[in-house]
Amino acid sequence: MALSTISLLLFALFLAIFHLIIVPLKGALVRLRANYNPKGLQLDPEDGVQPHTGPVITSFFVMLSRARRLEGWSGLYKGLMPTLLLSLVLAFFSALFLDASLSGQRNHGAYSPPTSGIWSTLIYSIFLMLVSLPALIVTYRSITTPYRLPYLGPFYSLRVLLTPTELRKPWVLYLTPGLLAAEILYICYVVIGLRALRGLLLPSLSQSDDSQPRDFSPRSFIIYLAISLFSTVILCPLEVISTRLAVQRNHDSAEFNSVAQEEVGDAEDLPEYSPAEDVIGLRNEKDPYLGLVDCAKRIIDEEGWRALYRGWWLTMLFGVFGAFT
Known part of the structure; x- marks a missing residue:
């Protein structure tokens, strides 16, 4: 009983430190990838032509600094609550249904997918993605919204972040054009491609038990490392596309946009982080x-x-780090 209590306390401490560090970094990355920065002119709502006036930012650290300057420390932790809740749900899901100890030697306070085979890992990963997809959408939108959402008002926040269509029909989130396809392609490439290749080239790294490792080949390691590095060419565009599609809200009619619906909805009484200047610009x-x-x-x-x-x-x-864990 005492050991279990200590394990939970250690897990809670790990989770707190992890989110204290990762949430601002994740927020800056989501903002950077969601920021709409067209090279030329664009149409205004009256079909006129006007130059784009949004911020031109292409650097992660510049975006992190800009968010801190315009929105303060509280702005850096936008998306904290949905990120934390999702982590808790996934961790306890793994502990309850996958027999993964929260403080086990392999988990180090985290949760990990099953290692029984490529196809079981693929099915697990896709299922986990389907469970977490709505939370991912809510998290990305809470990071990019200009409004100060209450930390302890989830239903109020959802009325701001989601359209009336999405609130009436939550399954519409899964029908966000292209988002599900991008996530599945990402998972398939990582699980079927990289993990299968690791099992072929580096079987000692794919062992799920504590038995004696097999022979380790430096040549195979270099080949796998090079392929993991090259995979950035494929994975990074999928991550950028997923971010753009996740922050794009779903409507019954294309005649309505997110700004128009927010102005007549629950967001009208909410203060903004930076009323004078937006941190990023979003596509119409x-x-x-x-x-x-x-x-x-x-x-x-x-x-x-x-x-x-x-x-x-x-x-x-993160791809190279994940390839060897």
């Missing part, structure tokens, strides 16, 4: 992305191919 939802391919094509046409690689070094860093 009157002309939404129609899917994964359409999103990629429009980003390239409107903002240039470099926009698909915002934060690429973070994708590479």
Whole structure:
């Protein structure tokens, strides 16, 4: 009983420290990738032509500094509550249904997918993605919203972040054009591609038990490391596209956009973090992305191919780290 209490306390401490560090960094990355920065002119709501006046930011650290300057420390922790709740749900889901100890030697206070095989890992990962997809959408929108949402008012916050259509029909979140496809492609590449390749080239790293490791080949390690680094070329655009599609809200009619609905909804009484200047600019939802391919094509046409690689070094860093854990 005492050991169990200590384990829970250690897990709570780990979770608090983890989110204290990761939430501001994640927030800056989401803002950077969601920021709409077209190269040329755009149409205004009356179909006139006007130059884009949003912030031109292409650096992660510049975005982090800008968010701190305009929104303060509280702005850096936007998205904390949905991120924390999702972490708790996934952790206890793993503990209850996957027999994963919160303080086990392999978990170090976290949760991990099953290691019984590629296909079981794929099914688990897709199921976990489906469970967490609405939370991901809410988290990304809470990070990019200009409004000060209450930490302990989840239902009020949802009325601000979601459209009336999404509140009436929550399953519409799964039908966000291209988002589900982008997430599944990402998972399939990581699980079927990288994990299968790791099992082939580096079987000693794929062992799930504590038995004696098999022979380790430096040549195979270098090959796998190079492929993991190159995977950034594929994974980073999928992450950018997922971010853009997650913050794009769903409406019954394309005649309505998020700003118009927020102005007549519950957000009208909420204070803004930075009333004088927005941290980022979002794309007008009157002309939404129609899917994964359409999103990629429009980003390239409107903002240039470099926009698909915002934060690429973070994708590479976490990709290589995850490849060997």
